[in-house]
Amino acid sequence: MKSLAELAAIREKMKDKVILREGSGETRVVVGMATCGIAAGARPVLNAFVEEVSKQGLSEKVTVAQTGCIGVCRFEPVVEIFEAGKEKVTYVKMTADKAREVVEKHLKGGNVITEYLITNV
Amino acid sequence: MTELSLNILDISQNSVKAGADTINITLTETEETLEFVIKDNGCGMDEETVNSVTNPFYTTRTTRNVGLGVPLLKLAAEQTGGDIEINSVTKEQDPLIHGTELKALFYKNHIDFTPLGDIISSVVTMIQGAPDIRWSFVHTAPGKEVTLFTDELKAVLGDIPLDNAEVITWIKEYLKESYSN
Ligand SMILES: Nc1ncnc2c1ncn2[C@@H]1O[C@H](COP(=O)(O)OP(=O)(O)OP(=O)(O)O)[C@@H](O)[C@H]1O
Ligand SMILES: [Mg+2]
Numbered sequence: 001m002k003s004l005a006e007l008a009a010i011r012e013k014m015k016d017k018v019i020l021r022e023g024s025g026e027t028r029v030v031v032g033m034a035t036c037g038i039a040a041g042a043r044p045v046l047n048a049f050v051e052e053v054s055k056q057g058l059s060e061k062v063t064v065a066q067t068g069c070i071g072v073c074r075f076e077p078v079v080e081i082f083e084a085g086k087e088k089v090t091y092v093k094m095t096a097d098k099a100r101e102v103v104e105k106h107l108k109g110g111n112v113i114t115e116y117l118i119t120n121v
Numbered sequence: 122m123t124e125l126s127l128n129i130l131d132i133s134q135n136s137v138k139a140g141a142d143t144i145n146i147t148l149t150e151t152e153e154t155l156e157f158v159i160k161d162n163g164c165g166m167d168e169e170t171v172n173s174v175t176n177p178f179y180t181t182r183t184t185r186n187v188g189l190g191v192p193l194l195k196l197a198a199e200q201t202g203g204d205i206e207i208n209s210v211t212k213e214q215d216p217l218i219h220g221t222e223l224k225a226l227f228y229k230n231h232i233d234f235t236p237l238g239d240i241i242s243s244v245v246t247m248i249q250g251a252p253d254i255r256w257s258f259v260h261t262a263p264g265k266e267v268t269l270f271t272d273e274l275k276a277v278l279g280d281i282p283l284d285n286a287e288v289i290t291w292i293k294e295y296l297k298e299s300y301s302n
Contacts, residue, residue: 002291002294004273004277006291007278007288008277010278010281010287010288011277011279011281014281014285014287033134033246033250035131035188035189035193036189038122038127039122039127039131043127043130043242043243043246046246046249047246050249050286051290054287054290059286064249065250066246066250068134068138
């Protein structure tokens with residue numbers, strides 16, 4: 001059974017690191033989680049970003065956040081990516097698989113995946 | 122919505138938006154019914170708002186709150202023979218005990234019952250999205266009880282935020298194990 005002792009261990013391990021609060025990363029992934037987004041499948045997209053960012057070792061640089069309606073309901077699930085010094089990138093009609101791909105190619109590799117952009121659907 | 126757990130996630134976001142710092146979610150199942158209650162200490166709604174929220178198309182109010190979340194939940198409950206109930210106290214009415222309690226009742230054996238689905242993902246998503254809120258989650262069903270109180274986690278974690286990736290993973294695994302016991 002998972003125990004609170006494991007949480008204490010996580011705390012111990014993090015103790016020496018600078019604790020990065022939500023929003024302090026230089027890159028922000030924002031997933032639209034209003035009713036329209038949730039109905040269209042935003043929950044697995046959000047969770048895929050959270051998992052994959054951590055798996056790829058990007059947790060210190062990338063923050064995954066939730067927001068309400070981004071305003072393009074018909075293209076939900078919608079994800080916006082904000083990177084310091086760059087223009088906002090909006091990915092639409094996302095899935096968990098596409099989310100993992102965005103983490104690998106865009107957030108890690110630095111290449112925007114143009115076929116998932118709003119202009120290309 | 123394809124899963125009831127998605128409605129629960131969606132409705133919990135109303136409590137977050139209402140500025141609640143404590144949100145309690147209880148899910149109670151019998152052989153025939155599933156009832157969930159989401160209780161928050163947010164800003165609350167006045168009576169008129171409650172009425173317009175549950176009956177978006179039959180209100181006389183001109184500045185009604187057009188939303189989808191509550192009407193969708195109401196439909197999902199009513200199509201199984203169940204219903205929803207909202208009790209709310211605004212900050213103006215009572216500066217101390219304001220907040221909203223939403224109850225939804227479903228009949229599980231009805232053909233139009235939407236299955237609960239991946240409730241673990243919903244709970245994890247709630248906490249990830251609003252890690253500073255005090256969440257409690259209690260799910261009871263015949264022969265089963267699953268609970269999660271973020272206060273207990275915070276007492277161990279100290280400064281480490283609940284949306285830390287490793288903490289989120291722990292919560293997910295903890296819930297998975299609790300459900301499989
Ligand atoms: N727990 C709550 N506390 C305070 N106000 C609430 C609460 N739940 C609902 N409301 C009010 O009812 C309105 C309608 O809620 P509903 O979930 O139906 O739609 P919405 O959240 O506005 O938009 P959507 O759900 O479509 O994204 C909200 O905008 C809010 O004003
Ligand atoms: Mg809503």
